[in-house]
């Protein structure tokens with residue numbers, strides 16, 4: 001096992017093991033005090049980071065996956081600290097699914113939520129509900145216009161409140177959990193321009209929605225923590241599920257998504273092509289220099305394509321290993337050259 | 345019923361274990377030493393049982409009797425059914441190394457109210473697990489039981505039969521569990537590329553596979569030289585694995601592999617072309633900028 005690698009990583013990233021008592025300690029008075037103080041009113045950027053329990057993380061991903069290709073929604077329980085952190089202890093699903101327009105808890109979901117949370121104390125879960133999660137199957141983690149509206153309303157009436165978005169399709173395609181945590185700014189607030197953040201591919205039909213609202217919220221880094229028992233279980237589990245690492249076939253699994261990504265790139269390229277064609281005609285007419293807006297888009301499509309290609313190469317690596325293992329002696333002529341993943 | 349259970353194929357998913365772990369540690373931290381109790385959810389199709397999810401239950405233990413809050417149980421069950429309509433109630437979980445006397449009555453009670461005639465019992469030995477230092481050969485201290493009820497002297501008696509199970513992970517589940525195991529932060533992008541992580545996972549698995557094969561080989565050598573007892577079951581399984589390897593049709597596998605290889609490299613080629621386009625466009629722009637400036641400066645020397 002790569003325990004040395006893990007240790008190195010933990011040292012590099014200063015992962016401090018937390019003890020169970022601190023994790024599960026909950027003081028309602030302290031929470032009330034923070035609530036009375038409302039530090040998020042003075043500082044719109046008050047919350048800086050999110051810590052999420054292993055159980056909450058796995059529950060959210062699995063719920064999102066079970067709902068795909070539809071969107072699902074749920075709530076999270078946890079606490080906040082004066083260290084500007086959200087600590088998410090657990091999550092539970094709501095009986096809501098549908099497309100973006102419908103992912104908005106209706107009356108039925110509210111009743112569900114009330115009866116669910118009322119009884120949580122009896123099984124030792126005393127934390128308050130402090131956020132919602134929903135899934136974006138295949139189109140990345142960001143907040144849509146409706147999401148921004150929903151989150152703003154929550155932040156007005158339900159503080160402290162966090163929004164989490166997870167993409168189960170991209171999680172499977174890239175082999176790592178695609179999840180994001182967000183807080184919205186109050187209406188009318190304009191954040192200082194920090195230049196473009198970390199780029200992520202957005203499908204063409206969602207780009208406008210993304211572009212209009214992307215300055216209305218900010219994202220928070222998520223760190224996962226484990227309790228003492230989780231650590232042992234996870235190590236023991238690895239002794240079992242390593243087989244799945246070999247037996248899974250990501251290429252087959254993600255074929256549909258890959259096609260979708262290629263199509264999306266083609267559509268984006270088409271659009272750029274059309275725009276630049278009409279622009280160049282205009283330019284010849286007016287004898288004006290070319291506007292520097294287009295190439296940016298072209299670079300973005302290149303990044304999208306490279307990401308997709310990288311995932312394919314990743315899947316291919318699995319297949320090559322399997323082929324070499326189980327079909328080692330039969331040499332294959334098409335296996336002479338190994339492509340390298342493109343750096344984006 | 346025992347015969348039916350023997351043929352069952354139980355697949356246990358990691359979320360259940362992590363959920364139990366959360367339950368146990370939460371109670372322990374709150375200073376509640378009692379055994380935890382919860383319900384198991386999942387899907388049953390033919391002989392295959394998948395335990396996907398679980399939730400906590402309320403129970404009271406006094407004087408050797410465990411009573412379960414039925415109202416809470418039924419409400420929660422209905423709520424989970426609403427969200428996961430494909431799941432059904434499969435059984436209950438608790439902590440301990442083996443079923444206790446009080447569990448019999450509990451099991452019967454659950455049998456009566458739950459929508460399952462033959463629920464499973466999952467026991468997690470949290471004590472053992474907490475002390476354990478995981479090493480490669482150690483098993484999970486988790487046991488699955490199936491109960492047989494038979495009438496003895498006019499009284500229904502419950503006997504426990506241990507059921508073998510395997511750990512199963514779905515694609516998304518494996519990724520999530522791996523993510524948690526490495527306790528990676530989404531912010532720590534600088535650590536290493538996705539590709540490196542993926543291949544290191546692969547290489548770990550291959551090492552694991554090779555270790556297992558070595559172990560098996562050692563064992564068979566020992567058997568051959570009379571150093572180890574002959575276990576027909578193990579030998580039969582080993583033989584069937586070897587035969588399975590031979591029966592894979594090499595040409596069809598190769599064809600499939602080549603197809604996948606070509607598809608993947610085609611996507612890479614497309615991406616490369618797109619990137620070339622973007623770079624060419626960049627270059628053109630720069631060229632134009634340089635040329636335009638020169639062009640203009642000749643006309644407007646002071647502009």
Ligand SMILES: [Zn+2]
Nearest residue numbers: 100136144147
């Ligand atoms: Zn959304």
